[in-house]
Amino acid sequence: MKITQLFNDFFHSEKIGGVLLICCTALSLGIANSSLGDAYHHFWMTSLAGQPLEYWINDGLMTIFFLLIGLELEREIYQGELSNIKDALLPIFAAIGGMLVPAGIYLFFNLGTPSQSGAGIPMATDIAFALGILSLLGNRVPTSLKVFLTALAVIDDLGAILVIALFYTKNLVWMNLFLSLGIFVLLYVMGKVFKIRNLIPYLIGGVAMWYFMLNSGVHATITGVLLAFAIPYGKGDESSTSYLLQHFLHKPVAFLILPIFALANTAIHMSGSLIQMIQEPYSIGIAFGLIIGKPVGIFLLSLVAVKIGICKLPDELNWKAIFGVGFLGGIGFTMSIFITLLAFENEVIINQAKLIILLSSLIAGFIGYVFLQSILKQKYTEE
Template identity: 75%
Template sequence: MELQHTTTKLFKDFFESEKSSGLVLIGCTVISLVLANSVFGSTYLHFWHTNLGGQPIEYWINDGLMTIFFLLIGLELEREVYKGELSNIKKALLPIFGAIGGMLVPAALYLSFNYGTNTQSGAGIPMATDIAFALGILSLLGNRVPTSLKIFLTALAVIDDLGAILVIAVFYTKALFWDNLLIALGIFGFLLILNRLKVRNLIPYLIGGVIMWYFMLHSGVHATITGVLLAFAIPFGNGNKESTSYILQHFLHKPVAFIILPVFALANTAIVLSSNMGEVLVQHYSIGIALGLIVGKPLGIFALSFLAVKLGICNLPSDLNWKSIIGVGFLGGIGFTMSIFVTLLAFDDATIINNAKFIILLSSLAAGTIGFFSLKLTLKRKPQTFQ
């Protein structure tokens, strides 16, 4: 009973922090766009490229701070697997199939416009879902949202993030330096041994994580992967409030939601809007991203979820219907953080990166708006109770 209460409380804390974080991210994005296109634009852009320890500030945010974000994702995924929605395979299959469809269909749509071109590497961009933004929009619908729909979207987005992590590790690793990679994996193995020996003190794991990050950074594999590996090395135990995993996950929620992600948004949405944005909209990569997020996401999530239920592989919760799954599918099209992150890995051309970010913002706004009004029309308002 205590463990169930702990899990429920942690999910509630997670949902509340993601909801608030989504609203903060919107504010940071607007501020960043306004500053980038104001008289202070050049100063603002130059700030993020200021040298700090031999690298620009933007680099430390994207390769350093975002590792902590991936650590939190890993801890959330670990909890889902051991004690959450993904611990029951029958319940887990619905969001798993939804997430798979929500990754494959957008990537296929993107490639249908970009295969064989110099922008085909952007196929991973529309595969991502931004948990904070998606849950932030869902929270605006108040008490009419069934808990099972919140859980479905959360589980789907976490699986989606795992998929994005695998895509980054496999497809966006340009050159491997095996000596550094083997050292990083050796440290990971040592941390797993500490886990098996039931060492619960966080300090050796955090020190090992920093050293592993350094060698992963110089291995060719993106350093943020370290965060996920570290998460699965940290002892989960029975998942209660005293467990090492719970303590770290609980501690990281607010710093990630209200410091790391907003800073990432400020640094990476400094998009300079040019007068030829009409031309940007018809570029093959722009069409691929837009169709992937606005059409591919809801289509893929609905299609594979529907297929899995009709084949008897899993069940649709009794308080949900297919209209609500489609609505949540559109919320899955809010790419933002992860889509921008993949953009930075996919392209080298600064102009394409700038334009792709702009399309991600437009597409995420469109998908989020459609999802919100779709759910508002289909979800029944719960009657008010008066004392």
């Protein structure tokens, strides 16, 4: 199976970044629950330009993460797994199943309660963590499975972005929204019509677009995805603006931005009864959604799509591999925590939801790793 160098770069940066995220999360939890806990928490609440440092990380730095996601999605559409509609349909259906079933499970336990706004939390997949776990299996993993998981996670993140835009937007300021979208249209025309390849106008326009989006009521990170599609893709070769920017962003995002996000958002002081915590409706919805809903949704909708002839299973894969990858899809972490911050306002609920996300992601990742290890031999053979 043909695989581009850019995909290889993306895969390797994400898998190493996943290991780094695990280390940062463990470190952050350890410090938060030590004698340095109060000072550590106050550090992330340090005021910068009238807002806490955590705010600028979640609304500013994470926009760059979303920009990388947008560039990767664009690459997938033009040259990758999503460029051929027949090949694209399998991860698309898998992602849809992996979003709808977990959200449905969450709403089953929370519909009509104050916590029903958290339905988007178990819908997300953390690319870095998922690819990091898959990489631990080494060369026994077929390329088609890596590509399937990457495409699934990217589409999943796109779905999460749409959920954020549609359901977690409050008090719209239409003028600012129109200004932001107007700048996007201008940048898009610059790239697609006038073929302007210099990156500087796009970065300047992107900052302006981010500012107006930030003050519009729509979450500012949406700007990253919009900007990605405005930047000219060209032929997608190593000289294209999109390629150069994506290649440049891989390491800063994997080794700086996501670790900082992890450190800032897992500074959780663990108190109270764990038994009582896991009995809360939102905890049950998150845990069942990620651990059960993700693999079931991914597997079932993929199976239905193949059986009715909409798409086909790649030659190297079998249904056990798809089911195993479904558990890796249950590693929510970055995106799930991100949506948690938008869904809830109560700090106690936010912290408890974060802990449940971490525990659920750990369980889903462990099950996925053990299951895939048992079915993927050193030399992969289709059953």
